Amino acid sequence: MEKPAIADKNTPYWWEAAPVRALPRQPLAKMVDVAIVGAGYAGLSAGLVLARAGRSVAAFDAMNPGEGASSRNGGITSGSIRPDYATITRRFGEDKAIAIEAEGKTAREFLYDFIRTEGLDCDFRLVGQFKGVIGFEQYEKTARSAELLAKRLGIESYAVPYSEQRNYIDTDFYRGGMVRMDIGGLHPAKFHAELLRVALAAGLTVHSGTRVTSIEKDGAGFRVTTSAGSVQARQVLVCTDGYTDSAVPFLRRRLVPVRSRIIVTEELAPEVMARLMPKQMMLIEGRQLGFYFRPTPDGKRILLGGRDSSHAGDPDGPKLFLRKGLVKLFPELENVRLSHTWFGNVAMHRDMLPRIFEKDGVVYATGFCGSGVVWAPWIGTRAAHKLLGQNADARTAFDFRPPASIPLYRGNPWFMPAVIQTYRMQDRIALCRASR
Template sequence: MQREVSHVQEPHIADKNTPYWWEASPVMPLPRQPLAKKLDVAIIGAGYAGLSAGLALAREGRSVAAFDAMNPGEGASTRNGGITSGSIRPDYATITRRFGEEKAMAIEAEGKVAREFLYDFIKTEGLDCDFRLVGQFKGAFGYEQYEKMARGAETLAKKLGIESYAVPHAEQRNYIGTDFYRGGTVRMDIGGLHPAKFHAELLRVALASGLTVHSHTVVKAIERNGSGFRVATSAGTVDARQVLVCTNGYTDGAAPFLRRRLVPVRSRIIVTEELAPDVMARLMPKLMTITENRQLGFYYRPSPDGKRILLGGRDSSRVGDPAAPKLLLRKGLMNLFPELENVRLSHCWFGNVAMNRDMLPRIFEKDGVVYATGFCGSGVVWAPWIGMRAAHKLMGHGEQSRTAFDFRPPSAVPLYRGNPWFMPAIIQGYRIQDHIAFWRASR
């Protein structure tokens, strides 16, 4: 029986402010390892990208260590929604305008390959991470938006062979138990996994392959040292022939060139208490992952056991853990599913994603250092893929390192040195755009 509570009078909003994922797979420090004096490759960051790169390098016989300022995976790798979308923020037309049609099509095609790679990797390596290829429904606001999305789904099916199709409003409740949207689209190449379990399993196979991971080891500086690099850390200094930077939303002063190009943005997720089976069957009948076609759209999904709903979105706060962003997400959940008004929230937490001016993931090289970064909120697919491509780039494997995302660095953000003071205003601007679009769609 569900407990009836008033969310307005509940000052803490949710029972726990730590990620729901940590209940089954907590992040932990690793046993302290001796610091090697010399390495073939030093990797900065031990999230999905750093571990994937380290795994590939270690299996090729390289001496390689990854350094993480926190517990491995404590950042976005275990705080995300676990949706394998591999989405790209700019649409096809925008990418074509900026980089040309050839690059745009290559990026679209690589998304399909990257998802297939991830699914095969999980299966081949035997990673126990609750992965299910359940598909994704994307909600439309208004008939005009629905028509545009339907044409896009048709293009995906024809050009890339992706199972993708439109869902008219009359059939919407077969996919999601709400009338909030006016139809939408489905693509069946997207699924869900348990992100903390995925990271823990990736860490397991990487360590077994010979990667050394130093947790709670801050990288202070990366400097040229003859033909290689000297990496100064809180545990000492190591000489490395090559350096790979795989930080993203938690990039710090050790990578100042990257820090001026990545803007950390808070993303927040709420989780309901366990819901009755008939409620879950009514609200999420196909147990799909869900997203929306708006600038600050929500993303949501059932928990891997099918008993809860997780809902996430962007958070304009920058310090502390204020109540307003939590209440905004709860209001969004109520708008979608009014019958959940009195349902208690078990968890609410936030973490950083990283945006850049192109809004595209990237591999690039600067002064001999290789960077694999810029996942823009879709790191479940892109971080392992880009991390492995970067590793093969370091090893000189031409075909295995080939990717449409290996090109110039993203442009620096003017007047930015790591403090995203402007983000609340930008997010508010997106929110206004969404309100205007929603108003027009409802006329």
């Protein structure tokens, strides 16, 4: 007897309103000013800037444009940086740490202004974000972080004690948290579709289902070989992130694709949604492998995501793990049906900071570490200005050396299940300490 499906569909919820599609086939130009590898947020943002500057630009995507992380993410405009301020200071110096912290605010403001000025229909709402914590010690640290954000960057942020927690989320799982009001939510597939629309209108050529197989130096430029033929390019920009393959082996040795899994509930009663998420905020956790969750843009369902410990196939375990996490937060949802579940790749690396760098004349904009909704458009745009030689507009704290390579790694993340299980064990220990 066939076992029942965990969810009705194993495709992204976002594709219901904005399905990804192949673009009409186009002949390859013999020569372009810039060839871009990848047509997600970063590649399209860069292509838009370059095309509007009068450059001939072709972007190549091995899948349908946006079929990767750009239409599979949670749609939260967090712009998170994985290492904390102290860690960045220790590794790169205080000046770099200050610049990175400030640039997060700038990148979010850039995204919001871009959506507004370009008239992008992507269900964006600046609703704020609540971060739940798991113990008094973490609460104290988070409260200090909220105070520093307000003082250093002028961001509206504040601590939320346990006694006031239900004003933001109807759960007993956390012991308070913090709110920051500079973060919102959007519909990621609609955002990509709108970005594609304006980029095509500006003159960017996008080749879907066209895999780049090699990039070779050729005189003063490059020969970019694809599954549809070869093109000469004066400059090359690589924006592949979690879907990097053997065409760029230098980058592949530095980026680890990590699965991120999302589940979505069936429609819930309006009074249930109003009680569970009274302010309709974006929500995250203070755990190492914490969940991120939110109401869908129509306010009728709950979307919850987290890291997926698998690296092959589509096993049930990670889906059940997220469902169990949802019920721990909201026990009344124990019998709720799931309408969708899916996964996509994010790219992690040893520095855990988004990056622009140049290697053998090729420029890379990549390494968004699961926060590409904000960082991919920002970094892609800065990389485009770098290619144009517009140094003032290209200035960013993330333009420095490449991430370090990973010993014995050539693209198969065989070690990630063990790494994720280690993080989960650390989270369980932290939960046990917090409950004492």
